Amino acid sequence: MNNSSRIFKKIKKDPYLMAGLIITGIILLMIIVGLFWMPYEPTKMSASEKLQGISFKHIMGTDNMGRDVFSRVMYGSRVTLLIAIGTVTIGALAGTVIGALTGYYGGAFDEVVMRVIDALFAFPSILLALVIVSVFGTGWVQLLMSLGIAFIPSFARIVRGEVLRCRNMDYVASAKLQGVSDVRMIFVHILPNIKGVMASSILIGFNNAVLAEAGLSYLGVGSQPPYASLGKMLSDAQQYMFTTPSYCLCPGVVIVLMVLGFSFLGEGIRRWE
Amino acid sequence: MSKDAVLRAKDLNVFYKNRKRKLFRGSKKIQILHDVSFEMGEGEVLAIAGESGCGKSTLARAIVGINRDYTGELWQKYRGPQMVFQDPYNSLNPAKKVGWLLEEPLKVDKSRKWTKEERKEKVKEIMKEIELPLEMLERFPSQLSGGQRQRVCIGIALMREPKLLIADEPVSALDVTIQAQIMELLRSLHKRLGISIIFISHDLRVVYQISDHVMIMKSGKVIEYGETKEVYRNPQAEYTKELLIAAGIRKQATL
Numbered sequence: 001m002n003n004s005s006r007i008f009k010k011i012k013k014d015p016y017l018m019a020g021l022i023i024t025g026i027i028l029l030m031i032i033v034g035l036f037w038m039p040y041e042p043t044k045m046s047a048s049e050k051l052q053g054i055s056f057k058h059i060m061g062t063d064n065m066g067r068d069v070f071s072r073v074m075y076g077s078r079v080t081l082l083i084a085i086g087t088v089t090i091g092a093l094a095g096t097v098i099g100a101l102t103g104y105y106g107g108a109f110d111e112v113v114m115r116v117i118d119a120l121f122a123f124p125s126i127l128l129a130l131v132i133v134s135v136f137g138t139g140w141v142q143l144l145m146s147l148g149i150a151f152i153p154s155f156a157r158i159v160r161g162e163v164l165r166c167r168n169m170d171y172v173a174s175a176k177l178q179g180v181s182d183v184r185m186i187f188v189h190i191l192p193n194i195k196g197v198m199a200s201s202i203l204i205g206f207n208n209a210v211l212a213e214a215g216l217s218y219l220g221v222g223s224q225p226p227y228a229s230l231g232k233m234l235s236d237a238q239q240y241m242f243t244t245p246s247y248c249l250c251p252g253v254v255i256v257l258m259v260l261g262f263s264f265l266g267e268g269i270r271r272w273e
Numbered sequence: 274m275s276k277d278a279v280l281r282a283k284d285l286n287v288f289y290k291n292r293k294r295k296l297f298r299g300s301k302k303i304q305i306l307h308d309v310s311f312e313m314g315e316g317e318v319l320a321i322a323g324e325s326g327c328g329k330s331t332l333a334r335a336i337v338g339i340n341r342d343y344t345g346e347l348w349q350k351y352r353g354p355q356m357v358f359q360d361p362y363n364s365l366n367p368a369k370k371v372g373w374l375l376e377e378p379l380k381v382d383k384s385r386k387w388t389k390e391e392r393k394e395k396v397k398e399i400m401k402e403i404e405l406p407l408e409m410l411e412r413f414p415s416q417l418s419g420g421q422r423q424r425v426c427i428g429i430a431l432m433r434e435p436k437l438l439i440a441d442e443p444v445s446a447l448d449v450t451i452q453a454q455i456m457e458l459l460r461s462l463h464k465r466l467g468i469s470i471i472f473i474s475h476d477l478r479v480v481y482q483i484s485d486h487v488m489i490m491k492s493g494k495v496i497e498y499g500e501t502k503e504v505y506r507n508p509q510a511e512y513t514k515e516l517l518i519a520a521g522i523r524k525q526a527t528l
Contacts, residue, residue, distance in 0.1 A: 174430075176339065178355075193366070193368045
């Protein structure tokens with residue numbers, strides 16, 4: 001009780017955390033409501049209501065096939081968020097394990113693995129996605145895989161650096177004297193010390209994942225019609241940019257809000273101490 | 274020596290790898306200790322003194338096995354010597370509570386399995402030994418003072434009941450009143466538990482208070498070894514005399 005009120009006070013004092021929570025809260029609320037109720041079926045077309053602007057009937061207008069943009073945004077942000085979560089999960093898990101092992105053991109093992117990671121880092125994620133998609137075909141699994149792999153290097157680098165910093169601390173030497181095994185040392189003794197850094201890099205990872213997904217979908221590699229992610233909607237909307245600006249503005253604004261919300265949260269967590 | 278030895282070092286040479294690595298060139302080793310030989314009797318307090326960088330800590334790290342890069346003989350009667358580090362501000366894991374830190378040595382004990390109740394019981398026992406209230410088990414190291422942290426470090430070292438404890442400048446990072454308390458704690462632990470202690474310090478006054486024997490080191494070599502009182506009263510080596518004068522224990526002979 002006392003603890004939670006203290007946390008609440010701290011959140012109220014930090015504008016970044018506050019703004020981040022509000023913006024992400026709104027997006028999450030929209031996604032959760034979308035699970036149970038949407039104003040229209042997101043795939044329902046209507047020939048008589050093509051490319052309408054903002055109105056009370058369609059609060060974000062309609063697209064070139066007469067589908068309700070707001071319903072599609074609700075659905076699309078769900079897809080985008082799920083892909084972002086999946087991407088970050090793959091990247092963070094694999095990256096943490098790789099970074100922790102290389103940082104802890106060092107030596108030739110570290111050298112070899114980190115050069116591979118560097119090579120991956122230098123490889124544009126979009127190119128990697130295109131390669132994977134051209135080999136395995138399009139679909140969200142392929143998208144998740146390519147984005148996940150592309151996200152491993154940044155996490156591995158961050159975790160490795162932090163583990164290197166902790167490894168030379170006396171508490172690690174002291175634990176070693178007690179006979180703590182290497183695995184226990186890494187995951188029980190060292191990793192809890194870098195959870196703050198990990199939390200903020202995970203949120204920044206979310207951002208990049210949302211943007212990367214939007215970018216890939218824009219190129220037509222991401223999710224396939226009729227179900228659309230935000231990026232896919234944006235790419236469909238670009239030909240109607242001048243005739244029906246609401247069609248491309250609305251998904252665009254939601255992407256921006258998502259990224260902004262996660263950035264603020266990340267910044268807030270980074271400044272928590 | 275009449276008593277049994279717990280530790281014997283003969284012609285010990287300890288090396289460190291040079292941190293600066295170059296591609297295609299092997300890392301160079303630096304020799305820190307040169308032919309160090311000494312013997313330590315059971316239940317005694319041996320002080321190792323000398324200026325910064327003379328190899329005191331290197332010797333300690335070789336004895337406990339953190340640095341295994343040595344040649345020569347290093348014989349120990351008992352397994353699992355423990356160590357208390359110099360800086361209490363980075364020898365406790367900041368992410369863990371004191372209770373957890375104290376339990377950890379028992380959780381990873383390979384020689385026997387400890388049940389949860391046994392562990393809690395042992396932790397309470399140790400908390401009494403290091404004279405800390407039980408409420409502190411729920412605190413993080415950042416919520417403790419330097420002296421309290423050093424007590425916890427000593428407690429962690431004592432959890433598995435080692436026969437040999439190495440204290441590497443355990444009071445150097447503390448202020449004078451706290452220093453005295455920690456010294457008092459070490460002395461009473463030594464008396465009650467009968468453990469042998471290697472006490473490393475650059476402060477000759479502190480050394481005098483606690484040790485039976487003293488070993489003076491300089492640039493990785495043993496300069497002088499003997500009973501503390503004897504060495505202080507009648508130092509043989511010129512370097513020992515200098516140290517004693519610098520510490521204000523011995524008056525300058527001439528002038």
